[in-house]
Amino acid sequence: MVGLVNHNLKGIVLVSFTYYLVFISVKLFYLLKTGATTEQILYFLCSFTFLLSRALLMSLLAARVHTEAKKPLLILFDVSTQEDSKEVQRFRLQMMYNPIALTGSLFSITRSTILKFFSTIMTYELVLLQLNENQKDTTTVGQLNETLHLP
Known part of the structure; x- marks a missing residue:
């Protein structure tokens, strides 16, 4: 069924x-970007909070499939050795080595x-902020060279 x-x-x-x-990533970049007005920061903060909570809720609900699928495995480990048949052993091995989870084609x-x-x-986000800082430094050096008439 899950398959x-x-x-x-x-x-x-x-x-x-x-x-x-x-x-x-884009919302967080604009939120951390300097030079934004108070209204822009407030808008991006509210929008980012809503987007992050929606992503986190969707992810946790999808991960719950994997968490719930592991519960029968705990019960199978509690089966005594006298009641342990080949079917129980096979089912336990299948549950251990074939995890049940929703996938995105590339990841579970x-x-x-x-x-x-x-x-x-x-x-x-850290890479974007570092690139943004490097771009500001390059612009400042270029403006300084033009002011001083340096090549």
Whole structure:
């Protein structure tokens, strides 16, 4: 059942995670960018909070499929050795090595994936801020050279 749902939703999940990755990075960049007015900062802060909460809620609900699928495995480990048949052993091995989770074609959605997703956003944001600072420094040096008539 989960495989059928996953097959039908994997494209939507991939597009959704890509959307959130791009737009959270852009919103955070504009929020941290200096020179914005108070109204712009307030707008971006409200918009960013809404976007982040929506992404986090969607991610946690999708990761819950994986979390709930692990619960029968805990029960299978509690089965005594006298009641342990080959079917129980096979089912336990299948649950251990074939994780059940929603995927985005390229990744499975688990809580660790969510952590990686948000750490990727923070990494991109730091790179964008560093590039923005380098661009400001280059512009300032260029303006200084033009003022002093240096080549």
